[in-house]
Amino acid sequence: QAKDAGRNLVRFFNPAMQAAIDTRMAMEAALRQALERDEFHVYYQPQVDQRERVIGAEALLRWRPQGNEAISPLEFIPLAEETGLILPIGKWVLDVACAQLKAWESDPRAAHLKIAVNVSARQFHEPDFVATVQDSLARSGVDPTRLQLELTESVVLEKIETVVSRMEELNALGVSFCLDDFGTGYSSLSYLKRLPLDQVKIDQSFVRDVVDDSNDAAIVQAIMAMSRSLGLNVIAEGVETHAQRDFLAGKCLGYQGFLFCEPIPIEQWERVLK
Protein backbone atom coordinates (compact mmCIF):
# COMPACT_ATOMS: atom_id res chain seq x y z
CA GLN A 1 0.00 0.00 0.00
CA ALA A 2 2.78 2.37 0.88
CA LYS A 3 4.33 1.52 -2.45
CA ASP A 4 1.08 2.31 -4.30
CA ALA A 5 0.74 5.60 -2.54
CA GLY A 6 4.27 6.53 -3.38
CA ARG A 7 4.17 5.59 -7.03
CA ASN A 8 2.55 8.76 -8.33
CA LEU A 9 4.44 11.15 -6.17
CA VAL A 10 7.06 13.27 -7.80
CA ARG A 11 9.91 13.60 -5.38
CA PHE A 12 12.86 15.87 -5.50
CA PHE A 13 16.11 14.59 -4.10
CA ASN A 14 16.77 17.74 -2.23
CA PRO A 15 14.61 17.70 0.91
CA ALA A 16 14.93 21.48 1.29
CA MET A 17 13.52 21.92 -2.20
CA GLN A 18 10.68 19.55 -1.46
CA ALA A 19 9.98 21.41 1.76
CA ALA A 20 9.87 24.68 -0.14
CA ILE A 21 7.42 23.22 -2.65
CA ASP A 22 5.26 21.78 0.13
CA THR A 23 5.21 25.18 1.83
CA ARG A 24 4.33 26.92 -1.39
CA MET A 25 1.55 24.48 -2.16
CA ALA A 26 0.22 24.77 1.36
CA MET A 27 0.33 28.55 1.09
CA GLU A 28 -1.44 28.47 -2.24
CA ALA A 29 -4.17 26.22 -0.86
CA ALA A 30 -4.61 28.52 2.12
CA LEU A 31 -4.62 31.61 -0.07
CA ARG A 32 -7.46 30.16 -2.15
CA GLN A 33 -9.67 30.04 0.93
CA ALA A 34 -8.50 33.23 2.58
CA LEU A 35 -11.15 35.55 1.15
CA GLU A 36 -14.12 33.44 2.15
CA ARG A 37 -12.60 32.88 5.56
CA ASP A 38 -12.26 36.63 6.14
CA GLU A 39 -8.55 36.32 6.76
CA PHE A 40 -7.62 39.52 4.93
CA HIS A 41 -7.53 42.92 6.53
CA VAL A 42 -6.77 46.31 5.08
CA TYR A 43 -4.47 48.52 7.12
CA TYR A 44 -4.07 52.20 6.38
CA GLN A 45 -0.84 54.13 6.65
CA PRO A 46 -1.18 57.91 6.88
CA GLN A 47 0.51 60.23 4.41
CA VAL A 48 1.31 63.66 5.79
CA ASP A 49 2.16 67.00 4.23
CA GLN A 50 5.08 69.30 5.09
CA ARG A 51 3.22 70.51 8.15
CA GLU A 52 2.54 66.93 9.18
CA ARG A 53 -1.17 67.21 8.56
CA VAL A 54 -2.72 63.98 7.27
CA ILE A 55 -3.53 64.21 3.56
CA GLY A 56 -4.33 60.61 2.81
CA ALA A 57 -3.62 56.98 3.41
CA GLU A 58 -2.18 54.00 1.60
CA ALA A 59 -4.25 50.83 1.84
CA LEU A 60 -1.99 47.89 2.68
CA LEU A 61 -3.20 44.32 2.65
CA ARG A 62 -2.64 42.02 5.62
CA TRP A 63 -3.21 38.27 5.71
CA ARG A 64 -3.64 36.38 8.95
CA PRO A 65 -4.41 32.72 8.18
CA GLN A 66 -6.35 30.89 10.88
CA GLY A 67 -4.06 29.75 13.65
CA ASN A 68 -1.01 31.32 12.05
CA GLU A 69 0.95 34.50 12.31
CA ALA A 70 0.39 37.25 9.78
CA ILE A 71 2.13 36.69 6.45
CA SER A 72 3.79 39.65 4.75
CA PRO A 73 2.34 40.84 1.45
CA LEU A 74 5.88 40.60 0.09
CA GLU A 75 5.47 36.83 0.45
CA PHE A 76 1.91 36.25 -0.66
CA ILE A 77 1.33 38.95 -3.31
CA PRO A 78 3.75 37.33 -5.78
CA LEU A 79 2.02 33.98 -5.25
CA ALA A 80 -1.38 35.65 -5.63
CA GLU A 81 -0.20 37.15 -8.91
CA GLU A 82 1.11 33.86 -10.28
CA THR A 83 -2.09 32.02 -9.45
CA GLY A 84 -4.43 34.79 -10.56
CA LEU A 85 -5.86 34.99 -7.05
CA ILE A 86 -4.77 38.63 -7.03
CA LEU A 87 -7.82 39.38 -9.19
CA PRO A 88 -10.51 38.62 -6.60
CA ILE A 89 -8.23 39.78 -3.78
CA GLY A 90 -7.41 43.06 -5.52
CA LYS A 91 -11.09 43.63 -6.23
CA TRP A 92 -11.84 43.07 -2.57
CA VAL A 93 -9.20 45.64 -1.52
CA LEU A 94 -10.72 48.17 -3.92
CA ASP A 95 -14.18 47.55 -2.49
CA VAL A 96 -12.94 47.93 1.08
CA ALA A 97 -11.01 51.12 0.28
CA CYS A 98 -13.97 52.68 -1.54
CA ALA A 99 -16.30 51.79 1.32
CA GLN A 100 -13.83 53.42 3.72
CA LEU A 101 -13.71 56.59 1.61
CA LYS A 102 -17.50 56.63 1.71
CA ALA A 103 -17.50 56.28 5.50
CA TRP A 104 -15.00 59.14 5.77
CA GLU A 105 -17.24 61.40 3.69
CA SER A 106 -19.51 61.96 6.66
CA ASP A 107 -16.62 62.74 9.02
CA PRO A 108 -15.49 66.37 8.63
CA ARG A 109 -12.03 65.41 9.89
CA ALA A 110 -11.60 62.84 7.14
CA ALA A 111 -13.80 63.89 4.23
CA HIS A 112 -10.88 65.41 2.31
CA LEU A 113 -8.55 62.41 2.62
CA LYS A 114 -7.52 60.27 -0.33
CA ILE A 115 -6.84 56.56 -0.28
CA ALA A 116 -4.12 55.02 -2.44
CA VAL A 117 -4.61 51.40 -3.50
CA ASN A 118 -1.79 49.23 -4.86
CA VAL A 119 -2.52 47.62 -8.20
CA SER A 120 -0.44 44.72 -9.44
CA ALA A 121 0.55 44.17 -13.07
CA ARG A 122 -1.76 41.22 -13.42
CA GLN A 123 -4.73 43.30 -12.25
CA PHE A 124 -3.98 46.35 -14.35
CA HIS A 125 -3.56 44.33 -17.53
CA GLU A 126 -6.85 42.44 -17.14
CA PRO A 127 -9.19 43.54 -19.95
CA ASP A 128 -11.93 44.47 -17.48
CA PHE A 129 -9.75 46.41 -15.06
CA VAL A 130 -11.39 49.77 -15.77
CA ALA A 131 -14.84 48.24 -15.34
CA THR A 132 -13.73 46.66 -12.06
CA VAL A 133 -12.62 50.00 -10.65
CA GLN A 134 -15.74 51.68 -11.96
CA ASP A 135 -17.87 49.05 -10.28
CA SER A 136 -16.22 49.56 -6.88
CA LEU A 137 -16.67 53.32 -7.21
CA ALA A 138 -20.29 53.04 -8.31
CA ARG A 139 -21.31 50.59 -5.61
CA SER A 140 -19.74 52.68 -2.85
CA GLY A 141 -21.01 55.92 -4.35
CA VAL A 142 -17.75 57.61 -3.46
CA ASP A 143 -16.21 60.63 -5.20
CA PRO A 144 -13.67 59.06 -7.61
CA THR A 145 -11.23 61.95 -7.16
CA ARG A 146 -10.42 60.59 -3.73
CA LEU A 147 -9.21 57.26 -5.07
CA GLN A 148 -5.62 57.01 -6.17
CA LEU A 149 -4.12 53.94 -7.77
CA GLU A 150 -0.47 53.05 -7.21
CA LEU A 151 1.31 51.44 -10.11
CA THR A 152 4.92 50.32 -10.23
CA GLU A 153 7.26 50.77 -13.15
CA SER A 154 6.94 47.06 -13.94
CA VAL A 155 3.21 47.62 -14.54
CA VAL A 156 3.62 50.53 -16.92
CA LEU A 157 6.67 49.35 -18.84
CA GLU A 158 4.65 46.92 -20.93
CA LYS A 159 2.44 48.01 -23.83
CA ILE A 160 2.62 51.75 -23.35
CA GLU A 161 -0.31 52.59 -25.66
CA THR A 162 -2.68 50.32 -23.76
CA VAL A 163 -1.37 51.54 -20.44
CA VAL A 164 -1.81 55.22 -21.34
CA SER A 165 -5.31 54.76 -22.73
CA ARG A 166 -6.37 52.73 -19.71
CA MET A 167 -4.98 55.36 -17.36
CA GLU A 168 -6.75 58.07 -19.35
CA GLU A 169 -10.06 56.24 -19.07
CA LEU A 170 -9.68 56.12 -15.32
CA ASN A 171 -8.45 59.73 -15.22
CA ALA A 172 -11.64 60.72 -17.00
CA LEU A 173 -13.60 59.19 -14.13
CA GLY A 174 -11.58 61.28 -11.69
CA VAL A 175 -9.19 58.59 -10.46
CA SER A 176 -5.53 59.66 -10.12
CA PHE A 177 -2.28 57.71 -10.35
CA CYS A 178 0.90 57.47 -8.35
CA LEU A 179 4.05 55.74 -9.58
CA ASP A 180 5.19 53.63 -6.63
CA ASP A 181 8.74 52.59 -5.72
CA PHE A 182 10.03 55.24 -8.07
CA GLY A 183 13.67 54.95 -9.04
CA THR A 184 13.91 51.19 -8.67
CA GLY A 185 12.70 50.41 -12.19
CA TYR A 186 13.93 51.26 -15.62
CA SER A 187 11.54 53.83 -16.97
CA SER A 188 13.12 56.62 -18.94
CA LEU A 189 12.16 60.25 -18.63
CA SER A 190 10.62 60.37 -22.09
CA TYR A 191 8.54 57.38 -21.13
CA LEU A 192 7.43 58.85 -17.85
CA LYS A 193 6.34 62.04 -19.57
CA ARG A 194 3.75 60.11 -21.56
CA LEU A 195 1.98 58.68 -18.53
CA PRO A 196 -0.92 60.64 -17.04
CA LEU A 197 0.49 60.53 -13.52
CA ASP A 198 -0.37 62.79 -10.65
CA GLN A 199 2.33 61.73 -8.25
CA VAL A 200 5.48 59.69 -7.77
CA LYS A 201 6.61 57.97 -4.62
CA ILE A 202 10.34 57.91 -4.02
CA ASP A 203 11.29 54.39 -3.06
CA GLN A 204 12.29 53.83 0.51
CA SER A 205 15.63 52.35 -0.54
CA PHE A 206 16.76 55.88 -1.49
CA VAL A 207 15.24 57.51 1.56
CA ARG A 208 16.94 55.06 3.92
CA ASP A 209 20.47 56.41 3.50
CA VAL A 210 19.67 59.80 2.06
CA VAL A 211 21.39 61.58 4.94
CA ASP A 212 24.70 59.68 4.76
CA ASP A 213 25.01 58.42 1.22
CA SER A 214 25.76 61.12 -1.32
CA ASN A 215 24.66 58.89 -4.21
CA ASP A 216 21.23 58.37 -2.69
CA ALA A 217 21.02 62.06 -1.89
CA ALA A 218 21.80 62.87 -5.52
CA ILE A 219 19.18 60.43 -6.79
CA VAL A 220 16.57 61.90 -4.48
CA GLN A 221 17.44 65.45 -5.58
CA ALA A 222 17.24 64.41 -9.22
CA ILE A 223 13.85 62.76 -8.75
CA MET A 224 12.55 65.89 -7.03
CA ALA A 225 13.84 68.20 -9.78
CA MET A 226 12.51 65.99 -12.54
CA SER A 227 9.11 65.64 -10.88
CA ARG A 228 8.86 69.38 -10.41
CA SER A 229 9.52 70.01 -14.08
CA LEU A 230 6.97 67.37 -15.08
CA GLY A 231 4.43 68.83 -12.67
CA LEU A 232 4.27 65.73 -10.48
CA ASN A 233 3.78 65.65 -6.74
CA VAL A 234 6.34 63.70 -4.75
CA ILE A 235 5.77 61.56 -1.69
CA ALA A 236 8.81 60.20 0.14
CA GLU A 237 8.20 56.69 1.40
CA GLY A 238 9.90 54.99 4.33
CA VAL A 239 10.74 58.11 6.33
CA GLU A 240 11.83 56.79 9.72
CA THR A 241 14.01 59.49 11.24
CA HIS A 242 13.91 63.22 11.86
CA ALA A 243 17.18 63.56 9.96
CA GLN A 244 15.60 62.02 6.85
CA ARG A 245 12.57 64.26 7.17
CA ASP A 246 14.77 67.33 7.63
CA PHE A 247 16.75 66.45 4.53
CA LEU A 248 13.53 66.21 2.52
CA ALA A 249 11.84 69.22 4.13
CA GLY A 250 10.42 71.68 1.66
CA LYS A 251 11.35 69.49 -1.30
CA CYS A 252 8.30 67.25 -1.60
CA LEU A 253 4.56 67.30 -1.13
CA GLY A 254 4.60 64.88 1.75
CA TYR A 255 5.86 61.88 3.58
CA GLN A 256 4.86 58.37 4.50
CA GLY A 257 6.82 56.43 7.05
CA PHE A 258 7.16 54.95 10.50
CA LEU A 259 8.35 58.34 11.82
CA PHE A 260 4.77 59.54 11.49
CA CYS A 261 2.77 56.34 11.74
CA GLU A 262 2.86 52.67 10.79
CA PRO A 263 0.09 51.05 8.77
CA ILE A 264 -2.75 50.59 11.28
CA PRO A 265 -6.21 49.01 11.32
CA ILE A 266 -9.02 51.48 10.73
CA GLU A 267 -10.16 51.34 14.36
CA GLN A 268 -6.89 53.02 15.31
CA TRP A 269 -7.47 55.93 12.95
CA GLU A 270 -9.38 57.78 15.64
CA ARG A 271 -6.09 58.85 17.17
CA VAL A 272 -4.72 59.86 13.77
CA LEU A 273 -7.74 62.06 13.05
CA LYS A 274 -7.60 63.75 16.43
Ligand code: C2E
Ligand atom coordinates in the same frame (compact mmCIF):
# COMPACT_ATOMS: atom_id res chain seq x y z
P1 C2E B 1 4.51 49.38 -1.20
O1 C2E B 1 3.29 49.65 -1.98
O2 C2E B 1 5.76 50.06 -1.62
O3 C2E B 1 4.11 49.78 0.30
C1 C2E B 1 4.97 50.38 1.22
C2 C2E B 1 5.57 49.38 2.16
O4 C2E B 1 6.53 50.04 2.99
C3 C2E B 1 4.57 48.77 3.12
O5 C2E B 1 4.97 47.44 3.37
C4 C2E B 1 4.75 49.62 4.38
O6 C2E B 1 4.36 48.97 5.56
C5 C2E B 1 6.23 49.84 4.34
N1 C2E B 1 6.66 51.04 5.06
C6 C2E B 1 5.99 52.21 5.21
N2 C2E B 1 6.71 53.09 5.91
C7 C2E B 1 7.88 52.46 6.24
C8 C2E B 1 9.04 52.86 6.99
O7 C2E B 1 9.16 53.97 7.48
N3 C2E B 1 10.02 51.92 7.09
C9 C2E B 1 9.93 50.68 6.55
N4 C2E B 1 10.94 49.84 6.71
N5 C2E B 1 8.85 50.28 5.84
C10 C2E B 1 7.83 51.16 5.70
P2 C2E B 1 3.94 46.21 3.35
O8 C2E B 1 2.64 46.65 3.96
O9 C2E B 1 4.65 45.04 3.94
O10 C2E B 1 3.67 45.97 1.82
C11 C2E B 1 4.69 45.52 0.98
C12 C2E B 1 4.27 45.57 -0.47
O11 C2E B 1 3.22 44.65 -0.73
C13 C2E B 1 3.75 46.92 -0.89
O12 C2E B 1 4.81 47.82 -1.13
C14 C2E B 1 3.00 46.53 -2.15
O13 C2E B 1 3.88 46.39 -3.23
C15 C2E B 1 2.47 45.16 -1.78
N6 C2E B 1 1.06 45.29 -1.37
C16 C2E B 1 0.53 45.58 -0.16
N7 C2E B 1 -0.81 45.63 -0.19
C17 C2E B 1 -1.15 45.36 -1.48
C18 C2E B 1 -2.42 45.25 -2.19
O14 C2E B 1 -3.51 45.48 -1.65
N8 C2E B 1 -2.34 44.93 -3.51
C19 C2E B 1 -1.16 44.74 -4.17
N9 C2E B 1 -1.19 44.42 -5.47
N10 C2E B 1 0.02 44.83 -3.54
C20 C2E B 1 0.03 45.15 -2.23
Ligand code: MG
Ligand atom coordinates in the same frame (compact mmCIF):
# COMPACT_ATOMS: atom_id res chain seq x y z
MG1 MG C 1 2.39 51.30 -2.60
Ligand code: MG
Ligand atom coordinates in the same frame (compact mmCIF):
# COMPACT_ATOMS: atom_id res chain seq x y z
MG1 MG D 1 6.40 51.72 -2.45
Ligand code: MG
Ligand atom coordinates in the same frame (compact mmCIF):
# COMPACT_ATOMS: atom_id res chain seq x y z
MG1 MG E 1 7.66 48.38 -2.46
